[in-house]
Amino acid sequence: MTILSGPHLWPASRAGATLTVDLAAVAHNYRFLCRKAGEAVCAAVVKADAYGLGADKVAPALEKVGAREFFVAHVDEGIALRKIVSESARITVLHGPRPDAASECVYFNLRPVLNTLEQVELWKKETIRQQEVLDAVLQVDSGMSRFGLSWQDVQVLADDPERLKGIQTNLIMSHLACADDPKNPANEMQRQKLLEMAAYLPAAPLSLSASSGIFLGAAYHMGLVRPGAALYGIAPNADEANPLRQAVRLQARVLQLRHVGPGDGVGYGLTYRPQGPCRIATVAVGYADGFSRQNGGAGCAWFGDIRLPIVGRVSMDSLALDVSAVPEALLQVDMHVDLIGARRSVDDVAASAGTIGYEVLTSLGGRYYREYID
Numbered sequence: 072m073t074i075l076s077g078p079h080l081w082p083a084s085r086a087g088a089t090l091t092v093d094l095a096a097v098a099h100n101y102r103f104l105c106r107k108a109g110e111a112v113c114a115a116v117v118k119a120d121a122y123g124l125g126a127d128k129v130a131p132a133l134e135k136v137g138a139r140e141f142f143v144a145h146v147d148e149g150i151a152l153r154k155i156v157s158e159s160a161r162i163t164v165l166h167g168p169r170p171d172a173a174s175e176c177v178y179f180n181l182r183p184v185l186n187t188l189e190q191v192e193l194w195k196k197e198t199i200r201q202q203e204v205l206d207a208v209l210q211v212d213s214g215m216s217r218f219g220l221s222w223q224d225v226q227v228l229a230d231d232p233e234r235l236k237g238i239q240t241n242l243i244m245s246h247l248a249c250a251d252d253p254k255n256p257a258n259e260m261q262r263q264k265l266l267e268m269a270a271y272l273p274a275a276p277l278s279l280s281a282s283s284g285i286f287l288g289a290a291y292h293m294g295l296v297r298p299g300a301a302l303y304g305i306a307p308n309a310d311e312a313n314p315l316r317q318a319v320r321l322q323a324r325v326l327q328l329r330h331v332g333p334g335d336g337v338g339y340g341l342t343y344r345p346q347g348p349c350r351i352a353t354v355a356v357g358y359a360d361g362f363s364r365q366n367g368g369a370g371c372a373w374f375g376d377i378r379l380p381i382v383g384r385v386s387m388d389s390l391a392l393d394v395s396a397v398p399e400a401l402l403q404v405d406m407h408v409d410l411i412g413a414r415r416s417v418d419d420v421a422a423s424a425g426t427i428g429y430e431v432l433t434s435l436g437g438r439y440y441r442e443y444i445d
């Protein structure tokens with residue numbers, strides 16, 4: 072074998088782990104959410120590189136099944152997405168324009184969300200500069216105290232319609248704080264508040280629901296829904312079985328295998344002390360790959376139908392599994408185990424790590440070999 076890698080060595084064979092993104096599952100989830108949302112337009116939220124899955128692959132796959140509206144958080148994400156999706160696709164920027172980026176929004180045909188009176192003023196100035204009417208979304212704060220115009224701000228706009236001159240308000244939106252908890256009365260309070268606030272603003276379709284809100288019923292669908300997480304397989308709430316398809320699989324390579332027993336310790340701090348003889352696999356995923364240290368001693372991997380507990384602390388580039396349950400001849404160095412897969416969802420990993428599926432996905436590391444299937 073030569074030192075320089077030959078063409079027979081494809082990158083997957085060198086990577087510590089393979090991340091497989093199932094674009095057919097994403098497309099299936101989009102269609103499912105469209106049906107669920109009834110008459111409402113179903114947009115697709117692809118901020119944070121499509122929640123870590125790769126917007127350059129995910130957005131075209133969504134377009135293919137009919138998505139025409141995309142949401143991102145930052146102007147730069149919008150500029151990047153504009154080069155990926157078709158010219159006719161609408162891209163909305165949740166954080167809205169910044170003083171030094173308003174004209175870029177126009178140039179790249181990005182529709183901003185206006186969250187403050189300052190952003191309204193900035194966008195109005197841009198309409199004058201461009202000498203044309205410009206589209207925008209108005210966001211109101213219906214109770215989350217995060218983004219959007221307050222009651223006082225809405226009153227200011229209602230009293231002085233000149234402030235919105237030149238701005239075509241083609242959506243009024245807000246965001247639910249507790250949508251993953253269907254029984255929480257805050258949901259209905261926020262819905263009412265959005266309706267009340269919108270009554271003082273130019274007539275436009277309304278939008279309140281992200282993924283979880285879609286499952287709160289027709290009253291929450293309004294003109295447009297904005298799912299992100301559900302597209303990528305995250306469960307909308309804990310009350311019912313997850314109706315969505317898992318979109319990612321993470322397979323970690325076994326780097327080394329060894330026998331340990333009573334008296335031995337495993338990993339940093341020697342926090343895992345086996346009670347009896349066991350076999351330990353060191354696999355090539357660590358916290359530098361976005362696989363949280365919180366999984367240490369908590370989560371598990373799967374080898375086919377065999378559960379493999381994560382033991383000891385998660386290292387930067389590796390973690391340890393107790394693979395005693397696998398017959399020795401079956402699991403060898405260079406084989407792969409599933410850290411996320413058919414037996415272990417993104418939400419399962421999140422639960423072990425004390426976080427949410429959103430964070431597991433958006434943390435997915437840059438060192439994985441990525442494979443896209445559809």
Ligand SMILES: *Cc1c(COP(=O)(O)O)cnc(C)c1O
Nearest residue numbers: 116246281282297298299300301
């Ligand atoms: C991120 C985001 C969404 C998508 O939320 P999911 O829970 O991932 O569906 C929708 N709307 C706004 C304003 C957001 O910030």
